Amino acid sequence: MPTDESNDKRALRAELRERRRTRPAHVVDAANAGFTANLIALATEKQARTISAYLSTSFEPDTRQFLNWAIADGRRVLLPIARQDGLLDWAEGDGETETEGLYGLPEPVGGILGPIAINDADLILIPASAVDQHGTRMGWGRGYFDRTLGSMEKRPPVFAVVFDDEILEQVPRELHDAPVDGAVTPTRIIRFS
Template identity: 90%
Template sequence: MTSEVAHAKRALRAELRERRRTRPAHVVDAANLGFTENLIALAKETDAHTISAYLSTSFEPDTRPFLNWALADGRRVLLPIARQDGLLDWAEGDGETETEGLYGLPEPVGGILGPIAINDADLILIPASAVDEHGTRMGWGRGYFDRTLGSMENCPPVFAVVFDDEILDEVPRELHDAPVDGAVTPTRIIRFAN
């Protein structure tokens, strides 16, 4: 059963990665404006003073305009740093300085706060390849965020950031997959009844 689910996830990820790769630039630009607007609205609505987010890659929804807004608004931003052991360290982002980290992912430059810094977050924004209508999130296959969320005792609201066509009826799920409370798309903020 597990190998069937893992195979289904790999196939779906490949399809979604290709869809993102071939999305026209003008569509992505318009979507990014919507992402920023909805992320700001969510941060204000949840009154999140410390926000855990991520530095987006070139094929993900652009988080940088939102991060710049959050910092300019006096909010603390925690950004992940992937470790070889499968855990995430955290650093405070300045909205400007980043480097290439493990797997070629963008990471903040700054003092490392360690894995438990995530417990200070009032809102967690995480990347995803897709989310289903039940709040099942499918990441990109390394499990960093599933491990992080699974280890938290008092988890604040967790929202995946995805394009509208990545909200699916159902995504393949394994036991370790941590659900999300909602999703942010270019056109809406969705909350799931978990």
């Protein structure tokens, strides 16, 4: 039986998904330039040589310009590949070559490295529907990143990538939800204590 938190999450996700889908194109374009600049600043600050990121969908903050910069700058980029068993495999990506994966999400084309490859990352960038002021991240409901982060012995800094209006006072939290260390928005880099 679903908990109140899972019902609250489902309703909030639907609202946030609709907000993303109806965001005007000129607003998204301006935001994407800000995302790229702030992601570059964060990767540079953290001196991240290996970065775990993701290929954004059309309604997510665009990570592709950042991925192009990281690869051109000689950084290793690990991108997730969803598996049926709820785990993530990883592949080194070029930010451009991709295929449609599980759930219709974009995935990299390349040799599969397996779930433990994420342990090489110096910085992890993950998608989110929202993040609250305490670092509670709400994903899209499949739990892939929560399982991945929860299984890591030594976790590098983890930052969610969200629009400014997706930093909320509080999001519903369940026991399995893995917190993030910060969030990257078009206008700022936020660190949670």
